[in-house]
Amino acid sequence: MPSDTATCALSLPRWRSLSADETDCHLSLVLEDTPLVRLRLERGDDLNVHLQYTCPERPQQALWAACYWLFSRDPGCQRLCWHLAQVPEAALASGLLVADEQAGRYRCERTLFWQLPQPWLGESLSGVYPQQMQISAGKRHPRRAPKPRGEVYRRFDARLGAWISLRTLEIDHDLERFNRWQNNPRVLSFWQEGGSLEQHRDYLSKLEADPHTLTLIGCFDDQPFAYFEAYWAKEDRIAPFYAADDYDRGIHMLVGEQTHRGPHKVASWLSALVHYLFLDDPRTQRVVAEPRADNAKMIGYMHDQCFHCEKEFDFPHKRAALMILGRERFFERCRLM
Template structure:
């Protein structure tokens, strides 16, 4: 699965058993809610689960808005498959990305990965990362506590996970991934007050990914054996966000 961009920058791992899948997950429902992006229209979300009184398992991610970073203005933009599939599929076919995400092939392969998230209950939201107005990365923000990953570590309610791949070669190897990982984990903590920790689980062999997370304020909590890889369990805690 993916490397999170650090010095080589391809992405963080997204194992097949994890957030993008629909099998083997809890049966939760989301409430109806409208979310708008740049005034481009609204999208109805399903009905509200009991643990999300605000009506959204990820606290209205579509409305989090842009953030200014040292590399430019950055925003998470929820994926629209009809608009974004060709670009994401092209990134998935980059050999450096494919080595970890394992989604190389025709657009249908990437579509089959995206649709369960887009058609699901909102526990995983695939996004484009837009930097300075240009899409340059792919992200998945997901509820780690509602994911099969939770069986492999002592999860806490509202733990939120991150997967990342940096698509543009020009944005790899110069610290952009580290900067954006810190910015996105800050966004999670700022907009999800019930979330005390941001979680990542890159392949342990993916040294650039692990390094990027550590440089972004995550700490190595454990090594865990997942169905498809041995992973580094990396955690950024709200209580330590200003210290690391």
């Protein structure tokens, strides 16, 4: 955190830039030209936050924005201790704040904060899809919710200074791009899905009709750069190779644009993809992947994002590494900013 007075800005999902004046001891935030919140900061084992002013029309936004600012500006900060004169009912109900044993003191935990669905998911459903078990293709699994359409996730990555977003693939709009990416020799060597436009239209149409797979396009600053498949592991070919839970999600990943390769970009999009899947359904406890066992670079990137390699196993078409990331581990060690 800066020791001298500074004025800077941080972009927020679906809001304009959040501006701040901050020192080691004070923080004032302005949102959309309106003073939002003013704080006195006291540093110790935890960061103690004393509320001096909050916008009366936006009290919940003020608390959320202050937590976002303080966590984003200091990735090492794990907990904020808020000192409030009034009980923050809405913040307690949402999980933004947790009551402390000491009266008038409330905690914001980093691990809880990043699990709040808003505003990362935008217009998300108000609750989880109800569970009803069914059997398809000989596999017993929960009935899956209808697939979303359009943008499903957006976050500003302060390290890159860019927006990372995920939207659903639209075949008519994305077919040529998908075809070009799959026929790239670098991609072809791992995916082995090269082919014509019509072959790829058929491939994507089958996935669109499959309730267990969601096809996504990754964007930096709204420019497409990657293709992802998110699948429910219980109904997938991976299920026989480990004890898949009902709400485990799996991922296939393809970076199509050369300019968006590299470890700093992978850290941004892989954390965003996993973040989205854990937010999409709070019952999801693990995200899994099965890259080729000889894809050392991708496996290394996944280790950097706290995945671990459970084992190697044989698919009919490849020797694979079973990579697993648990929900608790992700939110305890997440490097989201």
